[in-house]
Amino acid sequence: MQDRRMTSTSSFALPRNPSAGYAELPALMSLMTGDEKHGPAATSTLDVLWVLYDRVLRVSPETVDAPDRDRFLLSKGHGPMAYYAVLAAKGFVPREWLPGFGTFDSPLGHHPDRLLVPGVEIASGSLGHGLPIAVGTALGLKAQRRAARTFVLVGDAEMDEGSNHEAIAFAGAVGLEGLHVVAVDNASATYGWRGGLASRFEVEGWSAVTVDGRDHEALYEAFTAPHPGRPHAVVARVEPKYA
Template sequence: MTTTTERAYEYTDLPRLMELMTGDEKHGPAATSTLDALWVLYDRVLRVTPERADDPARDRFLLSKGHGPMAYYAVLAAKGFLPVAWLEGFGAYDSPLGHHPDRLLVPGAEIGSGSLGHGLPIAVGTALGLKARGLTDPRVWVLVGDAEMDEGSNHEAVAYAGPAGLEQLHALVIDNASASYARPGGIAARFEAAGWSTATADGRDHDALYAAFTAPHPGRPHVVVARAEPKEFSGEPKNA
């Protein structure tokens, strides 16, 4: 299912769109930490539109950090994948916009998410599947949280993708200081040790994010670590 926007929405409209989503269990800081990176991806990087949502040649975006999806829903609405009117029903029993995205209900969503640690392995499989089908042009992007990187499934995916040379694979790690376990050298160092191309950017600087997203990385998967304000200052319990 695809839709069209009633008017063109810009980045400055996103806070208002997010305010339409009310209720409990919003995971607000988890959502807002992703807002700028999601906007830059959908506005300037991803080759996917509502009209191309089923095109085999489209880029794929997988939201692994599925809790607190308000920013994701706001960006999808702004880009015409779903009606803005749906936002006001966020989290309601009869709303397609649940507290975790459901790919069968949310136009533009590639996967259902919320169980942390699944997205990156699925993205590896997606890149392998595209390659097996001879579709070497579409790019695969997956957004994960820094605390989510504590999951062992992600470490296995990182360790496999680098030596496999999955150039179509791109990971975006939102670093809001939620991780429980320190990594020597930081998040990017873990990927670099496995043969990935890496970049780190201010998660609120759109030009810096765009430069990091589009950095060339021939023969290797690419990860961008986007640093956002620490979640501990929000008063919300840590959770990826």
């Protein structure tokens, strides 16, 4: 039986394509097929991921192991097609990997694996884990006095998990300025939040803003807004999951 880890390690030597543009992302996503694509989960994050990797994150294929790189954690890891497409577009992984998405010997699993995919920081997909991990990551970088920032992408339904509420309360209380949460809201939460999802962060002392999750300029301004002494949350609203 073939070992997936050995397969992925040898594949790292493949030549990577030049950086692609946003318009090419649908074509890259179309290369990934199968029965477990989680289409709504993937497409809802596409614009957020693109703006982050194209204009915000201080990380590149050449700096995936640099100590001072920004960390991006995909907590919403059960729909990684858009994530893989963006990583391929930016040269982190070869495009030749995309058609093998989800197959036995492919490094591109239905959940991202940090040991198999260059640029992936955590193995994710169990909802409610990414934000607490991001808090620990941001604390560690702060203790090391590094300027690197931590970004974590969560879904609105995922915010029902109690572990997230503990993480939000703690990060707000200690003023974890290096932590940034991107919450993609496609109206899939069971009950929602009185006053909107941003209010859940604000009540714990966070800086928070709600924007159109398809508006690239609005996303960029929200991601880069100053928030001295406080963690920052961007709620990116997109079309409802079952619209």
